[in-house]
Amino acid sequence: LDRDWSTLGVTEVADLDTPTQPENLAYVIYTSGSTGVPKAVAVPHQAVNRLVLNTNYIHLTAEDRIAQAANLAFDAATFEIWGALLNGGRVVILDKAVVLAPEELTAYLARQKITTLFLTTALFNQLAHSVPHAFAGLKSLLFGGEAVEPKWVQAVLEKGAPANFIHVYGPTEST
Numbered sequence: 436l437d438r439d440w441s442t443l444g445v446t447e448v449a450d451l452d453t454p455t456q457p458e459n460l461a462y463v464i465y466t467s468g469s470t471g472v473p474k475a476v477a478v479p480h481q482a483v484n485r486l487v488l489n490t491n492y493i494h495l496t497a498e499d500r501i502a503q504a505a506n507l508a509f510d511a512a513t514f515e516i517w518g519a520l521l522n523g524g525r526v527v528i529l530d531k532a533v534v535l536a537p538e539e540l541t542a543y544l545a546r547q548k549i550t551t552l553f554l555t556t557a558l559f560n561q562l563a564h565s566v567p568h569a570f571a572g573l574k575s576l577l578f579g580g581e582a583v584e585p586k587w588v589q590a591v592l593e594k595g596a597p598a599n600f601i602h603v604y605g606p607t608e609s610t
Contacts, residue, residue, distance in 0.1 A: 457479065457481035457484070458479050458480075460477055460480075461478050461480045461482070463476065463478070464476050464478065464508075476607050476610075478513075483513060483517050483521075486518075486610050492603070493518075493577070493599060493601070495522040495524060496523070496524065497523030497524055499518075499519060499522065499525070499550045500527050500547065500548055500551070501515050501524055501525065501526055501527065501552075501553075502515065502527050502544070502547075503516060503519075503527065503528045503529060504529045504552065504554065510605060511553045513610070514553050524550075537569065538566060540566070541569040544569060549572075551573065551576075551577075552575070554576070554577070555579070555580050556578050556579060556581045556583050556602070557580075557581065558578075559578035559583065559587065560583065563587035563588070563591050567587075567590040567591045567593070567594040568595055571596070572597075573597035573598075574597060575597055575599035575600075575601070576599070577602075578601075578602055578603070579602055580605050588600075588602075
């Protein structure tokens, strides 16, 4: 920036005219899917919209505070970030250390008034075992990516499940 500021400082500041079509590429993500062999998946803009707008499985609004608990390279981040932004809600970034500390995560979810949380099934199983009451204050808890252990679903149901408690398919597969 310092070296090129004389050029950059006089650059037009108006929005770029970038006509984007629904079928244009939004991003490419690598997933192993169920095969264990990594493969690239090209996700268009319309698929991201379909994942988080006007869906039949979740209703996100401007009042939602969606936890961004996934690593940015993980497809759940698509749901977390775009689910909030495309619906006028807030993205609340969780530190990895908080996500992996059950009691701390429970307190953080309440303190930050998180409404929506997306977890891997493995992490859901672990948290449901340690702190099954942690999700009671949520509007929506989504978890997916693999088969769930039914006893942990039952534990959460008994300790106060969120209003919308869903075992979902992976976001990349859903897009």
